[in-house]
Structures are given as structure tokens and as C-alpha cells.
Amino acid sequence: MTETITNAVAVRDNGPQAMVERYQGELAQVMPSHVNAQAWTRLAVGVLRRDPKVAEAAGNDVGAFMSALMDAAQKGLTPGTDEFYLVPRRKRRGAPLTIQGNTGYQGYIELMYRAGAVSSVIVEAVYTNDRFQYRPGRDERPDHEIDWDADDRGQLRLVYAYAIMRDGATSKVVVLNRKKIQEIRAKSDSAHSEYSPWNTNEESMWLKSAARQLRKWVPTSAEYIREQLRAKAEVDAEQTAPQQLATPSAPMPQPHQDDDEDGPVEGELVD
Template identity: 60%
Template sequence: MTENTVSNAVAVRDNGPGGMVTQYQEEYAALLPSHVNADQWVRLAVGAIRGNQMLEQAAKTDIGVFLRELKTAARLGLEPGTEQFYLTPRKSKAHGYKFIIQGIVGYQGIVELIYRAGAVSSVVVETVRANDTFRYVIGRDERPVHDVDWFGGDRGDLVGVYAYAVMKDGATSKVVILNRQQVMDAKALSDSAKGKGADYSPWNTNEEAMWLKTAARRLAKWVPTSAEYMREQLRAQAEVASEVPGGFAPPLPQPKADLPDEGDDAEDEGPIDAEFVDDEPTPWPEVAQPPA
């Protein structure tokens, strides 16, 4: 028996989350945009789960939910387990308050989608801290002036965040500026930042990244054509939630029950054109699991 045969046999027997991702690599490859390397994408997904015991256990609770969240990442062409697309454990009432996996698009994912729209040459998203110098006058300044003493020690607490894009013709987009209260208001709308599983929310594990994401989402309202790509996120989730998988044998296993009843993160998911709290998630039909 060759080394490859042994490896393949082991992969087939591995019905854990990582092994299942590898088993359905061809289906994920078919969903990924052409510019994304499918082998690397799968390695990232497998590494994110196998490198975190909490995530691996959450994925085992309902592998169908986990694989569905990866399908959303694949359709968007975002890297799972990174700041493009977080994989987070969330407690689910339908699963006896056990942790399952929820995917959340991160700020780097939003920036990637803005770039992919093709209208911008650069995107700037930065946080401002108490000891920084920040100057911007609406109607006078084209772009903010943000001076940071990188070698002066503590920059202080987070006090604000801003974002803008430079269009391909050199023009500057609308400049988005949010103070601490505005960011906290956005956090208050986020289901993942409170309640069951809040300890594992990016709001509580990587707060600065979520400040950046809040500004990036607001910027995407003003950048030409970026809204189309953000709406694709919602369409992808709706398609995944309603379709009966096929085209490959065996099909991806389906979730055993709905996602957590608290719904998706209000600031993390949904159309970029409006801020809202998502409705209850669409139930998944029960289908037969693949043979072991």
C-alpha cells in the first residue's frame, strides 16, 4: 500500500470536522472564486479547527452547521479562521445550549470585498487613540491627518475610528468617522457581543478589529458598487439556507437544527445599505447524513 493510499484511507475514516472539510474539498473548490487557491483555503479551514480545541468541539456539536458556515465563506471567497471570516463558538438553544460554530465576516473581509468591486485603488481604515493627534474638518480637508508617535510609549485608550477609500481616479470617497459612543452603540446591536457565547465574540477577543469593522461597514455604503458585493453575502447565506446540496456524492451534511435563536450579529451580517437586527434564521430541512 502506497503512502498516498494510506493517507487517503485515513482521510476517509476521519469523520471529525477537519476530516469532513477535506472530504468535501471538491465541493468547496467549486464554490470558491477562481482567484482563490482551493488547497490553501481548505488548509486554513482545517487548521483553524484543529488548532483550537474549543472550536473543534463546537464544530462536532453539529458538523452540518459548521460546513454550512464554511460554504458562506467559500462563496464570498474569504479565508475562514482569519480576520476576513471569523469562526466563533456560539451557544445554541436548539442544541441544548451547547456551542456550535458561527461564521462572522471580519473587517479585512469587508475591505477585500470593496477592493474586489474594482472601483478603489486603496482603502484606509484606522483606529484613533487618546494620545494620537487627529485633525479633520468637513468641507475643508479632503482626508484626515492622523499623527501617531509610534515610539513614544502608550498611545492611550481607543477613542475613535475612521475609514475612507481612494478611488482609481484619485478622488477621495466620503470619510467615515466614528467616536467611541457610536462604536459602542453598534456593539450594543451585536448579539454576539452579549449573552450566550459572548466570551468568544470578536467584540470581546479582538475589540480593535471590531472597531475597524464598524467603520469599514459604514464606508462600504459610500464606495461605488461595494454594496453589490456585500448584498452577495446575504444572497449566499440565503442560498445555502434554502438549497438541497447536490452535484457531489455524498452531499454536505445538513445542520441538525437552527442556528442559535439570538440570530446573526446585527453589525456583522446583512445588507450594507441599512443597519438592522436580523430576523430569525431560516430552519434547515432534515436530510440523511452521509455514510460513515
């Protein structure tokens, strides 16, 4: 009996909830300055309380769970939401559930807004009963009409994403069809888990695929803001010295590679 109580206390003191609370300071150190560490920690603990499968998977491998939380904290995203998924999965058949952390479509959109280069981000799914038209090189943005009175919009057909920059320009328009989405899904390590958003919320993963592709063409880092400020300072300095040529403003960052699995991209960049 005493041994059982001792083991229960050890599990409680080293369980996922206790570890989140114990390492709150370390998590807070890597968070962006705008994130409230205490509120973030409460939300992370709340996921364990409301989702038994996440709690089970986190308890099976607390290290993997904390690694996922550290990734979310560094990005300043809320775990257990469409910003950052906590996906229970099995590394092999018969193995215990563990947690895999994945940035969600709302997370990619949040990172784009946070960089300060965009005024709006549009990520939408197209169903078979919707009307959709986009001609690269001719249309600046897709023309998408939805019959909101329809009882059924049909099956998922396409997904698209683009951003409107602060100067009014339209970013590259990303359009993915079902075949391209299936190619992306096939590269996902967690897609075969019954708890994966690929199986529980398919539309959100279509949206994520488009948002992740758009991320290559839209700044998602504070480095963009710093570069703009540096360029402005150089221009201001040059203006105080008329004998020198003016320095051009900082160019738009080139597309960067994402850490996640990649898929094909369609669309054209419209200036």
C-alpha cells in the first residue's frame, strides 16, 4: 500500500502538468515579449485537463511533450489550438501514444501578421459547389463565390492563400488541388494517427498546407521589421548628406525554406 502511494506521488510530481509548471520560467525565457507566460502556461495545462488522449500521450513521454511545448513557446503560439496542434501518435504499431507538436494554419497566419509586413492574410477552402476562378498573370487575386444559403457546399476541391502587403501589393497566390494536398499528407509523420487533424479536421489541414506554402513568400520574422528600420535609418542618414546617393529601401526577403514537409505550389506573383 505504501509503495503504491509513493509511486502515485512520484507520477504526480513528475507528470506532464507538474513539469509544465516546474519549467514555466524556462518556457517564458524563449517566448516572444508580447506573450503572457502565466496565461500561456494555464492554457497548456488546460489542454491536459480537457483532452484525455493528449494527457495520456504526454504522460507516456513527458520529454516529447515538453519538447513540443518548447517549440510552441519559441514561436509564441498557443498549444492545443489551431495555432499549434498537440497530436497524440504512435511511433509504431502497438507502441504507446506520444505527443508530436505541429504548427497549425492559424499559427502560420499569426507569424505573418507578427512580422508587420502584411495588412491581411486570406486562406480559404473551395468546395465543389463554390464558384472559383483564378488566371495567373491576368487576375490579381482569386474570384471565389460561395452560396451561403446552400445546405451542402459539396466536397473539398481546392485551397488557396495570399496576403495583401501594407503597400497594397498582392503577394504570390498559392493554389493547391486535392492531388497536391494528398502529396503533402503523404509526407506527414502523424497523418496515420487517428487523432491527427488530417483525420479529425481535414479542412484545417488543407488550410494549413496553403498557409505553410504562402509562408515562403511572406515575411514571418521580426528580422523583416529590423531590416526595414535599418534601411530607413540609412536613408535618413543619406538625406543629411546630399553629396551621396540615396540608399534604396530594403528589398522584400527571398522565399525561405520551411522546416515542415513541403508540397507543390501554384500561382503567380502579382506586383
